[in-house]
Amino acid sequence: MRVGLLGASGFIGQHLAERLRARGDEVASATLRDPAAAAAQLAGCHAIVNLAGEPIAQRWTRHVKERIVSSRIDAPRAFMAALARLSERPSAYISASAVGFYGNSEKATFTEESPPGDTFLADVCVRWEAQAQRASELGMRVALVRTGLVLATDGGALKQLLPPFRWGLGGVVGNGKQWYSWVHIDDVLGIYLAAIDGLQGALNATAPKPVTNAEFTHALGAALHRPTILPVPGIALRAMFGEGAGVIVLGQRVIPRRTQSLGYRFVYESLGDALHNLVG
Numbered sequence: 079m080r081v082g083l084l085g086a087s088g089f090i091g092q093h094l095a096e097r098l099r100a101r102g103d104e105v106a107s108a109t110l111r112d113p114a115a116a117a118a119q120l121a122g123c124h125a126i127v128n129l130a131g132e133p134i135a136q137r138w139t140r141h142v143k144e145r146i147v148s149s150r151i152d153a154p155r156a157f158m159a160a161l162a163r164l165s166e167r168p169s170a171y172i173s174a175s176a177v178g179f180y181g182n183s184e185k186a187t188f189t190e191e192s193p194p195g196d197t198f199l200a201d202v203c204v205r206w207e208a209q210a211q212r213a214s215e216l217g218m219r220v221a222l223v224r225t226g227l228v229l230a231t232d233g234g235a236l237k238q239l240l241p242p243f244r245w246g247l248g249g250v251v252g253n254g255k256q257w258y259s260w261v262h263i264d265d266v267l268g269i270y271l272a273a274i275d276g277l278q279g280a281l282n283a284t285a286p287k288p289v290t291n292a293e294f295t296h297a298l299g300a301a302l303h304r305p306t307i308l309p310v311p312g313i314a315l316r317a318m319f320g321e322g323a324g325v326i327v328l329g330q331r332v333i334p335r336r337t338q339s340l341g342y343r344f345v346y347e348s349l350g351d352a353l354h355n356l357v358g
Contacts, residue, residue: 080104081274082120082168084157085130089233090174090225090266094127097267098274110153117160125170125274128154128210134176134199135235143198150202154209162216170219172273173210177226177259177284177332179203184255184329190224190280190336207280221273226259226284226332228266231356240357243298249308254292256329259284262346262355272342282334286347291329294349301353 081098085091086107095105106123108116110130120126130153132145154173161167180188181195194200207222214220228234242248261284269283289297299306338344346352 079125079274080106080123082106082108082123082126084108084110084116084120084126084128085174088129089230090228090263090270091129093230093263093267094129094270097271101271110149110157113153113156114160117157117164120168121161121164121166123168125172126168127172127174127270127274128157129174131174131206134178135238138198146202147205150206151209154206155212158209158212158216161213167216168218170221170274170278171210171213172221172223172270173207175203175207175210175222175224175280177224177282177330179207179224180330180332182256182330184257186331188330188332190282190334219276219278221278222280223266223269223273224280224282224284224332225266226261226282226288228263229260229352229356230263234263236356239298240302243302243304243306246304247308248295248299248304248306250292250295250306251309252291254290254295256291257288257331258291258294258329259288259332260294260349260352261285262352264345268345269337269342272340277337277340277342279336281337281340281342282332283337284332284334285349285352286334286338286344287349288331288333289349297349297353298357301350301357 081103083091086095098105108119110116132149178199179194180192181197181200194204210220229236266283295306
């Protein structure tokens, strides 16, 4: 199978390209900086995976928010328009999305059937997915992978957390009650592969057992044999990340109900097992 990757140079993109090649697939990469050229490059692929986009984990200034919208909505719109002009198109389009789709809550539990939230990121995800759904009008099977807090040692949130935790400076954020819908990198890749091979629709790429920030903090400290006694005030995160701190300070409890009902079996269901594999 020939699989086209948009955003192949990113954290998940590099891992996915490696997994695809390991199982014998051919990987073609392109950039959305030139959507028309990307469409022409990937026209002969069996499936396209769009992982491209401005990083979310940064301070959301006006210009950053504009880049987030442009990379996840405007660029895919132009890419779809270019694909529509081609006679040879892929049979499947798999788009990255995020659990930010559901907004933030300390009490609610979200599944793939839950409605979107009312935050900036939720609005971006809704519009992002709407562009991906346009592929169905071109006769392509569409899958939307709503990813949570990815755990890996070479990228994602865990890479940023490891240095302060190893120095004994890790601590609970705010009241510690906010939910972290985490997922091991191996399961993120497994869900993308399942989507490439046939799954469609919304798929939550989050482990079946989300944890609170306090539980996550203590589990990571225990895995590293380090104390976690220094609290991180929510106001400090808001000073660093501005509006984007809501993702960290508030969080959401997301369950992969549909992902599991379609047959995907998680390699790492418990946080302890995931951390043991990564840093134990």
